[in-house]
Amino acid sequence: MIELRNVLFRYAEGAFSLEVPALRVETAARAAAIGPSGSGKTTLLNLVSGIERPARGEVHTGGTRVDALSPAERRAFRITRIGFVFQEFLLLDYLDVRQNILYPYRLHPELRLDQEARDRAERLAEGLGVRRLLDRRPDELSQGERQRVAIARALVTSPELILADEPTGNLDPVTKNEVLDLLFEQCDALGMTLLMVTHDHALLDRFTQVIDVSKWGGTP
Amino acid sequence: MASESNLARLLTVCLILASTAGCSKKAPSAPQATAQGPLRVYAVNYPLSYFATRLAPSDVEVRLPVPESVDPAYWRPSADIIAEYQAASVILLNGAGYAGWTRYATLPRAKTLVTAQGCREAFLPSGENVEHRHGPGGAHTHADTAFTTWLDLRLAVCQAAHVRDALSMLSPGEQKAIEARFAALEQDLLSLDERLRGVAKRLVGQPLLASHPVYQYLADAYELSIESLHFEPDQALDAEALADLDARLDARPASWMLWEASPLPSTERELQDRRIEVVVFEPLAQPPREGDFLEAMRNNVARLACAAGAEACP
Amino acid sequence: MGRHAVKDSLYLAWRYLTHQPAKTTLLVLALTTFLGLPMVMRAMSSVIQRSLLARAEATPLLLGKKGSSLDLVIESLYFQPKGVEALTAADVTEVDATGLAQAIPLRTGLMSRTFPLVGTTLDYFSFRDLSLSSGRMLATLGECVLGAEAAQELDLGPGDAVTTSPSTMFDLAGVYPLRMRVVGVLAQAHGPDDRAVFVDLKTAWIAEGLGHGHQDLATAAGDVLLKSKNDVTTANAKLVQYNEISEANLDSFHFHGDAERYPVSAVIAVPANEKSGVLLRGRFLDDSTRQLLRPAQVVEGLNDQIFRFERVLRIIVSTVGAATGLMFLLVMLLSWRLRADELRTMERLGCSRFKAMQIMGAEVFLMVGTSVVAAALFGLLMTQYGEGWLQNLILRGS
Numbered sequence A: 001m002i003e004l005r006n007v008l009f010r011y012a013e014g015a016f017s018l019e020v021p022a023l024r025v026e027t028a029a030r031a032a033a034i035g036p037s038g039s040g041k042t043t044l045l046n047l048v049s050g051i052e053r054p055a056r057g058e059v060h061t062g063g064t065r066v067d068a069l070s071p072a073e074r075r076a077f078r079i080t081r082i083g084f085v086f087q088e089f090l091l092l093d094y095l096d097v098r099q100n101i102l103y104p105y106r107l108h109p110e111l112r113l114d115q116e117a118r119d120r121a122e123r124l125a126e127g128l129g130v131r132r133l134l135d136r137r138p139d140e141l142s143q144g145e146r147q148r149v150a151i152a153r154a155l156v157t158s159p160e161l162i163l164a165d166e167p168t169g170n171l172d173p174v175t176k177n178e179v180l181d182l183l184f185e186q187c188d189a190l191g192m193t194l195l196m197v198t199h200d201h202a203l204l205d206r207f208t209q210v211i212d213v214s215k216w217g218g219t220p
Numbered sequence B: 001m002a003s004e005s006n007l008a009r010l011l012t013v014c015l016i017l018a019s020t021a022g023c024s025k026k027a028p029s030a031p032q033a034t035a036q037g038p039l040r041v042y043a044v045n046y047p048l049s050y051f052a053t054r055l056a057p058s059d060v061e062v063r064l065p066v067p068e069s070v071d072p073a074y075w076r077p078s079a080d081i082i083a084e085y086q087a088a089s090v091i092l093l094n095g096a097g098y099a100g101w102t103r104y105a106t107l108p109r110a111k112t113l114v115t116a117q118g119c120r121e122a123f124l125p126s127g128e129n130v131e132h133r134h135g136p137g138g139a140h141t142h143a144d145t146a147f148t149t150w151l152d153l154r155l156a157v158c159q160a161a162h163v164r165d166a167l168s169m170l171s172p173g174e175q176k177a178i179e180a181r182f183a184a185l186e187q188d189l190l191s192l193d194e195r196l197r198g199v200a201k202r203l204v205g206q207p208l209l210a211s212h213p214v215y216q217y218l219a220d221a222y223e224l225s226i227e228s229l230h231f232e233p234d235q236a237l238d239a240e241a242l243a244d245l246d247a248r249l250d251a252r253p254a255s256w257m258l259w260e261a262s263p264l265p266s267t268e269r270e271l272q273d274r275r276i277e278v279v280v281f282e283p284l285a286q287p288p289r290e291g292d293f294l295e296a297m298r299n300n301v302a303r304l305a306c307a308a309g310a311e312a313c314p
Numbered sequence C: 001m002g003r004h005a006v007k008d009s010l011y012l013a014w015r016y017l018t019h020q021p022a023k024t025t026l027l028v029l030a031l032t033t034f035l036g037l038p039m040v041m042r043a044m045s046s047v048i049q050r051s052l053l054a055r056a057e058a059t060p061l062l063l064g065k066k067g068s069s070l071d072l073v074i075e076s077l078y079f080q081p082k083g084v085e086a087l088t089a090a091d092v093t094e095v096d097a098t099g100l101a102q103a104i105p106l107r108t109g110l111m112s113r114t115f116p117l118v119g120t121t122l123d124y125f126s127f128r129d130l131s132l133s134s135g136r137m138l139a140t141l142g143e144c145v146l147g148a149e150a151a152q153e154l155d156l157g158p159g160d161a162v163t164t165s166p167s168t169m170f171d172l173a174g175v176y177p178l179r180m181r182v183v184g185v186l187a188q189a190h191g192p193d194d195r196a197v198f199v200d201l202k203t204a205w206i207a208e209g210l211g212h213g214h215q216d217l218a219t220a221a222g223d224v225l226l227k228s229k230n231d232v233t234t235a236n237a238k239l240v241q242y243n244e245i246s247e248a249n250l251d252s253f254h255f256h257g258d259a260e261r262y263p264v265s266a267v268i269a270v271p272a273n274e275k276s277g278v279l280l281r282g283r284f285l286d287d288s289t290r291q292l293l294r295p296a297q298v299v300e301g302l303n304d305q306i307f308r309f310e311r312v313l314r315i316i317v318s319t320v321g322a323a324t325g326l327m328f329l330l331v332m333l334l335s336w337r338l339r340a341d342e343l344r345t346m347e348r349l350g351c352s353r354f355k356a357m358q359i360m361g362a363e364v365f366l367m368v369g370t371s372v373v374a375a376a377l378f379g380l381l382m383t384q385y386g387e388g389w390l391q392n393l394i395l396r397g398s
Helices: A041-049 A069-079 A099-102 A115-127 A145-156 A173-190 A201-206 B002-022 B045-054 B079-086 B153-170 B172-203 B215-220 B241-251 B265-273 B293-310 C004-017 C021-057 C069-078 C089-098 C124-128 C148-155 C199-205 C274-284 C295-338 C340-349 C351-387 C389-395
Strands: A002-010 A017-025 A031-036 A056-061 A082-086 A160-166 A193-197 A209-212 B039-042 B060-063 B090-093 B113-114 B132-133 B139-141 B207-210 B225-228 B256-259 B276-278 C062-063 C101-112 C115-118 C132-135 C141-147 C161-165 C178-187 C196-199 C225-229 C234-235 C268-269 C290-293
Touching: A017 A209, A017 B265, A031 A041, A031 A201, A041 A056, A041 A160, A041 A193, A069 A082, A069 C340, A082 A145, A082 C340, A099 A115, A099 A145, A099 B113, A115 A145, A115 A173, A145 A160, A145 A173, A145 B060, A145 C161, A160 A173, A160 C274, A173 A193, A173 A201, A201 B045, B039 B045, B039 B153, B045 B060, B045 B090, B045 B153, B045 B293, B079 C196, B090 B153, B113 B153, B153 B172, B153 B215, B172 B215, B215 B225, B256 C295, B265 B276, B276 B293, C004 C021, C004 C351, C021 C069, C021 C295, C021 C389, C062 C069, C062 C274, C069 C101, C069 C268, C069 C290, C069 C295, C089 C101, C089 C268, C089 C274, C101 C199, C115 C148, C115 C199, C115 C268, C124 C268, C141 C148, C178 C196, C196 C199, C268 C274, C274 C290, C290 C295, C295 C340, C340 C351
Parallel strands: A031 A193, A031 A209, A082 A160, A160 A193, B039 B060, B039 B090, B090 B113, B132 C234, B207 B225, B207 B256, B256 B276, C115 C196, C141 C178
Antiparallel strands: A002 A017, A002 A056, B132 B139, C062 C268, C062 C290, C101 C115, C101 C268, C132 C178, C141 C196, C161 C178, C225 C234
């Protein structure tokens, strides 16, 4: 699913660089990216999703060479084939839960908000235990409920790959496990590859692959 | 003069009506008979009604809607009757405060003509003044003005002349005919005036009594010395009235008493006992039972002349 | 597909705007005001042209005391009290006496509830071509005829009564409100006459205390009379003065002093023809205390002023509009800056720049569109129903 070859990434300002000689994540794998702050974990996600382009090397995601795409192609690629889960949830306060889940459909003409999409949103909401909250707004939900909605949003377009950047970072231990269970469950059920950034080493044994980014990136 | 303002107003209205009727630039025509009916002249008393009838063309209706038994001076018309006056082509008012109802009625300024206005410098007082004061406004008088102006026949001619002018404006096409009819009326009134003067000469300095204060203009114009009382022709004289009469006779003996209508026989007897001759001189505010204004005035003069010995009695 | 894309952008814009009702409302109001102002100005010009000027043109000449010609016209034609100095009844007679014009007196300045009381003569009604919709015309003192709107708002008709409003609360002379009988209601005239309460000129004089009716002093009880000597009778404050003219007390009503000196606010002079009008104007040209003017000329002057004002206002409005527009843009930019996280999320999720701009544009479009619609509606309502309100605004502010 994901393959990086001889990738070098540098930010224009500052001395940070990320150099990945080789990285491979198999389809349907559950991979965790670990490393201290500033080691390049989020940068890795950005390279895989096409948000950033490497200065050198190749980034293959889902069989597509992402670094070779134009910015518009990369956006289209992201929205149709990748789902994102963020640490801060990043739900929109002015949309209810249902519309938050369906949000990606409104952002790109390639995605058509039809009945099938709405039904899928309902099923995901059911699976993630937020069906009863569909008419509520995010500020009426708990942290755990919000993250579950964010997960539903990430899954609603049936992407091949889920990129989660510390999705449980803002959750308490109990909720954290609940959310993770649901995320793993949905990914497994839908055959999606998961690449998740995490600081929590206690969770590592739940992943099929652990990627230590610290050996590749940082500021010397 | 004030009378000129009346006529000027009427003329102006006629011109305005004419100019807006056809919006044409030719000489103004008279207000034509409308779909509502012919031209109507409304008067407030019989003399004016008589003058208008004598002078008006045949297509002009003259109306005096005062009921028979009511004195026009004190008549209170209903709102419907006032509406009739409002709809008239010309409203002939007497002037001198005649017909108190015209004080409080809403009549179209433009169509009213105060016939006696400008006919003399000042109207005569009735002699019935009551001065009073209330509030901060100071003293004021509800002065009654004498209003039987037509009993001065020269003043009557002046009033008739104003009626002529109004009718001429109303029917400009009939002006010559109206003028001719006025000349005849004027002749009638002036010759009667001359006759009355002759009779009055016989009575100069002779005190006369009157049953009511309605002869002020007669007295003033013909130099008659008349003292008025308040006797009703259809009411007997009671003791108080007789006492009042006697007191006046003591102060000023009189041989004749003018009455608006024939008094009761008992009244006549009382007067005869006091050597007072009854002379009926109808003020003619209402139409006489017989004849018209001129005939009735002639009869008035004849009776006075008879009493004065100026002419043979009828 | 393009249609759906626009629909999605509009949807997101709509949800965002309705989520911030206060901010959205304020912005829309600001834009509506900016867009609506020129419409109000245009409506005002149109009102002046249509109704104010029409009424002025229908009034050939107006005689009044020397002073503000605009105040005279406003009070006499539109019945807005401006406190103009009064002429006298003698002036009415004078105009009549010229033979050049018909004189129609007006006594204004008094009120009956919130409606102007207008004392005049019957000639006024035929002059203004006013007809009755119910009841009858004025016949005697103490009666009134209501304009169509006055009757409707007061819910009065023939047979009812209405009272004058005292002109000053502390009038020591004690001018009591006069109760008047409604005898008729006029048909809609689409002008100031609709809101007036018409009375005979003499009734207006009584309403302002120049005439009154009271108990007969001859038959009044002893405690009413202060003294009675010779032919002079003085009454005290116990004397009952009537505040309503009825059949029973009509004869007691009277006026004091010379009626020719009684006040008349203005005289409408209707000349017989153009030449008469010119001659009449010539007579008053050098009058030091009075002015005879053409109301149309005065209102045209008002129109010119408003037109000049409108031009200046257009410049101001354009400038303010530009500033409003810039402020609006600034608010939008600041708003989007505050929503940077949202924009970043959109980008990370894969939203194109064009799409992001489309969403932003949709917000602007919705607000501007709503403002345009609101301003248009406001303008339409103003034109259809605001004539009276605008007329009052212009006349009260003049």
